[in-house]
Amino acid sequence: MTARLGSVSLVGAGPGDPELLTVRAVRRLEEAEVVLHDALVPNAVVEVATTAKRLCVGKRAGQPSCAQEEIVRLMIRLARQGRQVVRLKCGDPFVLGRGGEEAVALARAGIPCEVVPGVSAALAAPAAAGIPVTHRGLASAFVVVSGHAPEACGPVLASIEPATATLVVLMGLRSAGRIAALLMARGWQPDTPAAVVAAAWTAEQEVWAGTLEALGRSALPLGLPGTIIIGATAGFAQRRGSVAAQGQGGMTW
Numbered sequence: 001m002t003a004r005l006g007s008v009s010l011v012g013a014g015p016g017d018p019e020l021l022t023v024r025a026v027r028r029l030e031e032a033e034v035v036l037h038d039a040l041v042p043n044a045v046v047e048v049a050t051t052a053k054r055l056c057v058g059k060r061a062g063q064p065s066c067a068q069e070e071i072v073r074l075m076i077r078l079a080r081q082g083r084q085v086v087r088l089k090c091g092d093p094f095v096l097g098r099g100g101e102e103a104v105a106l107a108r109a110g111i112p113c114e115v116v117p118g119v120s121a122a123l124a125a126p127a128a129a130g131i132p133v134t135h136r137g138l139a140s141a142f143v144v145v146s147g148h149a150p151e152a153c154g155p156v157l158a159s160i161e162p163a164t165a166t167l168v169v170l171m172g173l174r175s176a177g178r179i180a181a182l183l184m185a186r187g188w189q190p191d192t193p194a195a196v197v198a199a200a201w202t203a204e205q206e207v208w209a210g211t212l213e214a215l216g217r218s219a220l221p222l223g224l225p226g227t228i229i230i231g232a233t234a235g236f237a238q239r240r241g242s243v244a245a246q247g248q249g250g251m252t253w
């Protein structure tokens, strides 16, 4: 008798608040036998999977983690054992999170795989600070880049006319100074509004608000996942100030 083949759901965990999981994500977590989650996914979200075996396979900047190939091998092995596997990735699985590579590897191995989109930090972090990324009259576009390697995002940032879009930078806290310098060298005004939203939608949420020039020389919360927002729309965070004291993350209008 041939063993039943399992499957893998690549599920977006959203920014960290279980209430921002999609209905389908909750269903997959409740039905899962094994959940392989990123380190950035808070316990409150992982624990939605009440009956599954839960394994942290993710990485946080600078800390040891499972190699990507290991994670893929583990997913394939578990699925071939007939398990219903959830690969739980922060935000949206296909936004700067290597979800595409995982989907391709699973398809090549003949493992049934689905994607459950999640609320990306690219939108959830600005929203948590009350920043409407395409506020009419201020920005009619927003551009999402990874700041992890400034040499990679540099050409994208350099190609955007100053003050024509809201820039949203993920994985950019350590490169904030270099990104600010690059933009100012390209003609962005030093007093362009800028904001950093760290650990959005969690109890640790912090909002920094200032200017592009100040962004480059400010102490940012490097121990937390943070998203940088640059452009006129980031001025909304300035007017609102820090919301860290609200505890639950998010804001009300």
Ligand SMILES: C[S@@+](CC[C@H](N)C(=O)[O-])C[C@H]1O[C@@H](n2cnc3c(N)ncnc32)[C@H](O)[C@@H]1O
Residues within 6 Å of the ligand: 015, 016, 040, 089, 090, 091, 092, 093, 094, 095, 096, 097, 119, 120, 121, 122, 125, 169, 170, 171, 172, 197, 198, 199, 200, 201, 202, 225, 226, 227
């Ligand atoms: C590897 S990327 C993954 C992005 C994810 N796939 C998404 O769609 O949100 C991780 C980066 O997302 C951002 N991020 C994730 N969760 C966040 C949160 N709760 N608050 C602010 N930024 C967050 C940070 O820039 C972090 O370094």
